[in-house]
Amino acid sequence: MSNESDGKVSERLVGIVLVSHSAEVAASVAELARGLAGGGTAVPVAPAGGTEGGGLGTSAELIAAAAASVDRGAGVAVLTDLGSAVLTVKALLAEGDELPDGTRLVDAPFVEGAVAAVVTAATGADLAAVEAAATEAYAYRKT
């Protein structure tokens, strides 16, 4: 895809899926990450929070739909909060055909990792670099 306004060909961006037990948490973290990324508004980010009925929990269908919606052919980084979110993504990856090729569960803190992932993806970085940036967020000590 060419981007004529800045005169360069922009890379295929890594997609990011944010899986939380809560629809509000997933949506808010997506908004936060996009906001802090500045130019990262172009990064495809999709929240997959809560169950399909709007309750707390994890929905395999919402995750699969979110991953498909952010797939631009450069891979999809999935960040999760806890418990069933982690296990459902792992189970979907084990299925083999439920998530786009190049989808990876990224081991990262949810909020900080999401910001790092979106900022890094906005630079056109590949999936490995996005994963590394998100994982690195664990190393930032707060005290």
Added chain:
Amino acid sequence: MLDADFFRRWMTATAASVDREAERLTALDSPIGDADHGSNLQRGFTAVAAELEKEAPQTPGAVLTLAGRQLISTVGGASGPLYGTLLRRTGKALGEASEVSEDQFAQALRAGVDAVMTLGGAAPGDKTMIDALVPAVDALGDGFTAARAAAEEGALATTPLQARKGRASYLGERSIGHQDPGATSSALLIAGLAEAHGE
């Protein structure tokens, strides 16, 4: 030999007992979990039973992989991917045979239980479903009734344990003294086997 019909009866029997015991499972999940185990599994196994009626897969492996897929997509809590993986891996291990021996099934179920341990990172003694499933698989060589007794014993034996996995692990010592809901529902699953076999 065990055919596809046996495995459908297993799933139907489990759906019925989960339905019957949903309140008890949720009550067990309320002091140490988030009080949704019964309703989550009820939703999942109801979907399994409905789907099996609709699709009627023809091999044991196909019955279990379909059931596992349904659980992963409908349960909504951690028991979905865990039970889903258990049934899917067991089904995949059974391959495409139209009938399997009890011995083949025992081996396949062990592969399924191993997959659950890998997915959840739990070992025996962590106060999880594994504490019912591992003794059940070990006893399966002696028949389904023996497996049912072993699973029930394993579930009861989780009471004095301290949880090391899942939400209950946050409670630390306060998880002691409560029977694990996942081990309890796993005992229902194994009891469904004996029931499907007419025992």
